Amino acid sequence: MPSLRHKMPEQSAEKRRSNFSEVALGYTADTAQAEASRCLQCKTSPCRQGCPVEVNIPAFIKHIKDGQMDAAIQEIKHKNNLPAVCGRVCPQENQCEKHCVLAKRGQSVAIGRLERFAADHGQTHDNGAHPALKESLGKVAVIGAGPAGLTAAGDLAGLGYQVTVYEALHAPGGVLIYGIPEFRLPKDIVRKEIDSLKQKGVTIEVNAIAGKTFTIDELISEQGFDAVFIGTGAGLPHFMDIPGENLNGVYSANEFLTRVNLMKAYQFPATATPVHVGKNVAVVGAGNVAMDAARTSLRLGAENVYIVYRRSEDEIPARSEELEHAKEEGIQFHLLTAPVKINGNDKNWVTSLECIRMQLGEPDQSGRRRPLPLEGSNFELPVDTVIMAIGQGPNPLVQQTTPGLAVNKHGNITADEAGFTSKEGVFAGGDIVTGAATVILAMGAGKKAAAAIHDYVQGKKARNHG
Amino acid sequence: MYPILEKRELSPSVKLFVVQAPAIAKKCQPGQFIILRMDEAGERIPLTIADFNRQKGTITLIFQEVGCSTRHLGRLGAGDSILDVAGPLGQATHIEKFGTVVCIGGGIGVAPVYPIARAYHEAGNKVISIIGARNAELLIMEDEMRQVSESLHITTDDGSKGRKGLVIDPLKELIAAGEDIRLVMAIGPVIMMKSVAEVTRPHSIKTLVSLNPIMVDGTGMCGGCRVSVANKNKFACVDGPEFDGHEVDFVGLMARQRMYHEAERIEREAGSCSCHH
Numbered sequence A: 001m002p003s004l005r006h007k008m009p010e011q012s013a014e015k016r017r018s019n020f021s022e023v024a025l026g027y028t029a030d031t032a033q034a035e036a037s038r039c040l041q042c043k044t045s046p047c048r049q050g051c052p053v054e055v056n057i058p059a060f061i062k063h064i065k066d067g068q069m070d071a072a073i074q075e076i077k078h079k080n081n082l083p084a085v086c087g088r089v090c091p092q093e094n095q096c097e098k099h100c101v102l103a104k105r106g107q108s109v110a111i112g113r114l115e116r117f118a119a120d121h122g123q124t125h126d127n128g129a130h131p132a133l134k135e136s137l138g139k140v141a142v143i144g145a146g147p148a149g150l151t152a153a154g155d156l157a158g159l160g161y162q163v164t165v166y167e168a169l170h171a172p173g174g175v176l177i178y179g180i181p182e183f184r185l186p187k188d189i190v191r192k193e194i195d196s197l198k199q200k201g202v203t204i205e206v207n208a209i210a211g212k213t214f215t216i217d218e219l220i221s222e223q224g225f226d227a228v229f230i231g232t233g234a235g236l237p238h239f240m241d242i243p244g245e246n247l248n249g250v251y252s253a254n255e256f257l258t259r260v261n262l263m264k265a266y267q268f269p270a271t272a273t274p275v276h277v278g279k280n281v282a283v284v285g286a287g288n289v290a291m292d293a294a295r296t297s298l299r300l301g302a303e304n305v306y307i308v309y310r311r312s313e314d315e316i317p318a319r320s321e322e323l324e325h326a327k328e329e330g331i332q333f334h335l336l337t338a339p340v341k342i343n344g345n346d347k348n349w350v351t352s353l354e355c356i357r358m359q360l361g362e363p364d365q366s367g368r369r370r371p372l373p374l375e376g377s378n379f380e381l382p383v384d385t386v387i388m389a390i391g392q393g394p395n396p397l398v399q400q401t402t403p404g405l406a407v408n409k410h411g412n413i414t415a416d417e418a419g420f421t422s423k424e425g426v427f428a429g430g431d432i433v434t435g436a437a438t439v440i441l442a443m444g445a446g447k448k449a450a451a452a453i454h455d456y457v458q459g460k461k462a463r464n465h466g
Numbered sequence B: 001m002y003p004i005l006e007k008r009e010l011s012p013s014v015k016l017f018v019v020q021a022p023a024i025a026k027k028c029q030p031g032q033f034i035i036l037r038m039d040e041a042g043e044r045i046p047l048t049i050a051d052f053n054r055q056k057g058t059i060t061l062i063f064q065e066v067g068c069s070t071r072h073l074g075r076l077g078a079g080d081s082i083l084d085v086a087g088p089l090g091q092a093t094h095i096e097k098f099g100t101v102v103c104i105g106g107g108i109g110v111a112p113v114y115p116i117a118r119a120y121h122e123a124g125n126k127v128i129s130i131i132g133a134r135n136a137e138l139l140i141m142e143d144e145m146r147q148v149s150e151s152l153h154i155t156t157d158d159g160s161k162g163r164k165g166l167v168i169d170p171l172k173e174l175i176a177a178g179e180d181i182r183l184v185m186a187i188g189p190v191i192m193m194k195s196v197a198e199v200t201r202p203h204s205i206k207t208l209v210s211l212n213p214i215m216v217d218g219t220g221m222c223g224g225c226r227v228s229v230a231n232k233n234k235f236a237c238v239d240g241p242e243f244d245g246h247e248v249d250f251v252g253l254m255a256r257q258r259m260y261h262e263a264e265r266i267e268r269e270a271g272s273c274s275c276h277h
């Protein structure tokens, strides 16, 4: 009988429902070493195939087992610029841990938790040694300071490029800073990861909106950048186009989470940005975004928080840990339920969400069984707030102002595996190319693009000199 | 940081800042706006670029103190800095020679209408302007507007300056007098823009209005600024802020602008907002 995974210490559900502190508290060194001892150090290390950035998992785990924590974090950082983030938010059960040989018994090595442990150790024990800047190999601009852009920037700076990241908002981090809540990913952790990029020589300019403040063509022709990487994410919120969506009290998840996370509305009125929650909140959707919005509403004082999802529990796309945490905290699930209408009062405020029950029919293109409405099963959920978390599309600002940049029918930038777009010298990756996906996939794309940019710039320089 | 180079008080509650923001000054066009965040605790608020100087790298902001953020901002002076200024945002006004254009500014709305009137004027249009305010003290930019207008009409609610009445009064007279108006550009309180649109609708005079819903990011990311135009949702920060006044759901816009009235009251009364520090 193989040993069991070590549990993650957590704040109790009762306590954390009313605070914004991190839910998962992290392994102690002893637990981490004990968990690391479970790893079989497989020669083939199948776990690595599940990691989009190919972290050398057995190697860093062995360092933890041996108590060499500095070596562990250095090993991870060869491949992963944001380990404290990935250790917390990667859907590990579908990635590295899914491929672990122990996963067959449902007890894979807790790779994510160990990565988090090593990264947190690294953040608190920074030895201050940073590689000196090499002579510049060229100038690269990165648009968007989300995981894709930051990863590309970090790798390029490491290779010896002068890198400037342009970010539209007043703070870098992308979804890590405006979307994912403090209780799941403390903003201090994100800021420290970003600071370590700055120490690598990356320059970050905030309040810089590509397509508005400047164009991609200007970066190349006027500012002398050798290449541009676009990592602008999937920031455009979708609405359902049902009646009542413009009532007061209806939010996109983006707006709700931005007010709370980026603008710190949970400290209002000490901070100046308000947010409305009320007693009863319905969140439409069941992905990570929906779980974050629901659990945030709870922490802001809502008494009843409902997840309204048109498919069944099996199709819930959120990370399994988030789903578990949401249930423990008392989020109420209306599965196989779809909103049809939002009702309001004469002051234009939401009073209820009208829903219809669904049943699962034949599989659709995605292979999941298609939800079909059950005629006559309409019912009303009395709520003060409705949060739409049904997905995001690509923001069009860059595409509209960059002639020669091909996009697909959804407006996503077309790019190949390496990040090459249809436009010379312009690369793209992350959610802007794939549509809303995951942090680690965006980072993987940033990494591949950094390598491609390096080849491209050096090739061009060689040709120009030859 | 964005240094404030100059400050003027246009009225006790209306302030003008000249702010150093070279990248924005280089790019901005009439009709566009910025979003600023005063300090770490501040909210992101949109203000129109009322003027700009590309050589000096400056933009001019004119704002009315209506709540905590604008009051707090009003306490800054020349030599202070604003933490974040992002822009230029929104679509620029489409400028061409139309013929006769009527530019209407109500209250603080005169500030955003001024650079547009000037651009129409420079493009060879006959610009007739109408500016209005509650009273003489709140009337701003009269001289600037006069300089770019063929004729200037002034109205105040109490008659303390110009004629007593609303900005639509001179507009109705111009229409009745057979003035060949090709375009009306109206910026001011929503209720004013709505009434201008009602006046021009029966005459099929193209009417543009600049909408001011509550915004957060200003880049199309939050959807908070959505307004219904021709029964379709538009994000005012990226699709606007200018829209065809005959297609805008003004009633819906006004209701959404009131979304945080209760919070804004709490903020003022709590005395804990940053403007009381």
Ligand SMILES: Cc1cc2nc3c(=O)[nH]c(=O)nc-3n(C[C@H](O)[C@H](O)[C@H](O)COP(=O)(O)OP(=O)(O)OC[C@H]3O[C@@H](n4cnc5c(N)ncnc54)[C@H](O)[C@@H]3O)c2cc1C
Pocket: A089, A090, A091, A143, A144, A145, A146, A147, A148, A149, A166, A167, A168, A169, A172, A173, A174, A175, A176, A179, A180, A208, A209, A210, A211, A231, A232, A233, A234, A235, A257, A288, A289, A292, A319, A395, A397, A398, A429, A430, A431, A432, A436, A437, A438, A439, A440, A442
């Ligand atoms: C609430 C929420 C929770 C999530 N939870 C998880 C999770 O638990 N695990 C997981 O793996 N994934 C999660 N995701 C998905 C994940 O965050 C994204 O897939 C990932 O952030 C994509 O990275 P990116 O760099 O492509 O884009 P983003 O993170 O979206 O960053 C793009 C950046 O570009 C900036 N930008 C956009 N346009 C411009 C412009 N014109 N000029 C300059 N800058 C611009 C944006 O402001 C933003 O900062 C979550 C997403 C959300 C919204």
Ligand SMILES: Cc1cc2nc3c(=O)[nH]c(=O)nc-3n(C[C@H](O)[C@H](O)[C@H](O)COP(=O)(O)OP(=O)(O)OC[C@H]3O[C@@H](n4cnc5c(N)ncnc54)[C@H](O)[C@@H]3O)c2cc1C
Pocket: B033, B043, B044, B045, B046, B047, B048, B049, B062, B063, B064, B065, B066, B067, B068, B069, B070, B071, B108, B111, B112, B211, B212, B213, B214, B215, B216, B241, B257, B258, B260, B261, B264
């Ligand atoms: C595109 C645009 C351009 C604008 N240009 C100017 C300008 O040139 N000069 C000027 O004085 N005002 C302008 N405004 C309005 C200005 O943004 C608001 O008056 C300001 O945000 C109020 O903030 P407050 O905290 O002082 O007041 P609060 O007490 O918080 O709010 C007062 C009222 O202002 C509105 N408001 C509040 N927060 C916001 C917000 N984040 N975005 C938009 N409106 C809000 C609401 O309707 C609210 O009821 C513009 C608005 C928009 C959308």
Ligand code: SF4
Pocket: A050, A051, A052, A053, A054, A055, A057, A080, A086, A087, A090, A092, A095, A096, A097, A111, A112, A115, A440
């Ligand atoms: S980065 Fe993510 S997928 Fe890769 S090893 Fe770490 S937790 Fe697993």
Ligand code: SF4
Pocket: A038, A039, A040, A041, A042, A045, A046, A047, A048, A057, A058, A099, A100, A101, A102, A109, A111
């Ligand atoms: S597959 Fe599992 S046990 Fe094997 S090396 Fe990877 S983490 Fe260790």
Ligand code: FES
Pocket: B214, B215, B216, B217, B218, B219, B220, B221, B222, B223, B224, B225, B226, B235, B236, B237, B238
């Ligand atoms: S202000 Fe957020 S989308 Fe317009």
Ligand SMILES: [Mg+2]
Pocket: A272, B043, B067, B068, B069, B264
């Ligand atoms: Mg305010």
